[in-house]
Amino acid sequence: MILNTYQIIEKAIKGDEKSFIALVEARKEKLYRIAYSYAKNQHDALDIVQETIYKAFISIQKLKKPQYFDTWLIRITINCAIDHIKKSKQFINLNENKAIKDNTDQIEEFIDLHTALDKLEPHYKTIMILKCFEDLTFKDISKILDFPISTVKTHFYRALKHLKIYLKEDDIYE
Known part of the structure; x- marks a missing residue:
């Protein structure tokens, strides 16, 4: 018998550990990408994912609607x-970014972008990460953050405006 995703989620909510593990396993790369977008290094991103999985596991029975499992899990992440960032105040570890290590221009752009992202208010940063790095729709982001779609769009475009300003400021001082 093949179970659909909602049936697996319902089994996990009822306490089936194997179902929970299967659900997390299918989403681990997405969770890692989101965590890495915040932490900017592999070690901290893995710690964040581990904490996410633990918190999700101990509270899955509180999830009322299986169709919101992904939204719920991303919010926990x-x-x-x-x-994690509030506790550690980490900086970018360039050794983790081997793909861009050899190109100075790319490194500078990477640093500038992440520095600008870090200057954004947390809700703006979250929306930018979900939209630009995770390629989620405004509707999906709205569900995850529990904001109206119009608010998500407004915050997204304000964040873009702030990013442009922050990135221009960096160009002025070079």
């Missing part, structure tokens, strides 16, 4: 990432 974002909250864990923000908590």
Whole structure:
């Protein structure tokens, strides 16, 4: 018998560990990408994912609607990432970014972009990460953050405006 995703989620909510593991396994790369967008290094991103999985596991029975499992899990990831950053105040580890290590221009752009992202208010940063790095729709982001779609769009475009300003400021001082 082949179970659909909602049936697996319902089994996990009822306490089936194997179902929970299967759900997390299918989403681990997405969770890692979100965590890495905040932490900017592999070690911290993995810590965030581990904390996310733990928190999700101990509270899955509180999930009322299986169709919101992904939204719920992403929200936990974002909250864990923000908590982790508040605790550690980490900086970018360029050794983790071997793909761009050899190109000075790319390194500078990478640093400038992440520095600008870090200057954004947390809700703006979250929306930018979900939209630009995770390629989620405004509707999906709205569900994850529990904001109206119009608010998500407004915050996204304000964040873009702030990023442009921050990136121009960096160009002025070079």
